[in-house]
Amino acid sequence: MKFFVVLLALAFAAPALGRTMDRCSLAREMSAMGVPRDQLSKWTCIAEHESSFRTGVVGPTNYNGSNDYGIFQINNYYWCQPANGRFSYNECALSCNALLTDDITNSVRCAQKIQRQQGWSAWSTWHFCDGALPSINDCF
Template sequence: MRIQLSCLILFHIFSGIAARIFDRCSLARELSRLGVPRGNIPAWVCIAQFESTFNTAAIGPWNSDGSRDWGLFQINDRYWCDPQDGRATSNVCRTPCRSLTWDDIGTSLRCARQIQGAQGFGAWTVWNGQCRGGRALPNINDCF
């Protein structure tokens, strides 16, 4: 009984560490710390806001093609990451999808920047609907 309780406590401790919910400014500061140019930070903040509501642990519902979207930037597992469940994937970012849901957003950002480099911000449907043209780009000036 004592071992089961200890395992349960450790599970809760580590599961709480595995995800993070940002707000506008905490994400802007983290992106800056990770080397994102100041001019691109509002775009990434907008995408994270509308894709995952700033939640690193977000995993989207099943898409019509049988894929899912993972993490802060909702990166699709059909092309970009490996869901490690036996489904075929291109895994262009060479990373397990679970790593896109961790509180350390370095891997997620690297993959998102790879997508952005290949397809532009338009790879995210929210870019065209909510973010493009500055419609919903957040002001981050008060974050620094």
């Protein structure tokens, strides 16, 4: 019986593990989604500093009780609906769990919306990425 309970717990935890990308795999996937190539160095820098390129990351609780989700650490108070039903503006009109999957489409589209509305400085780690960045040309 204990084995079954452990197996069941692992089955529920597995989707939250996500995958770990690298700079080039993220740049290639985002490029395939139509993200302009001149933005890819910035996006890969943000993902590196926000989540270490991991898609399944839920950040620690912020001062206001919110959490950040996925490869770009998107906040659940403003951008996605948390599973616990807590209030959210849900500007990206999606579940926060949709930001934790191996398919990064929802994360990319929501991050682009954030960037269009608030600029690059919406990410607290932007100070690491605001300047000369390594080229992503070697990824293609």
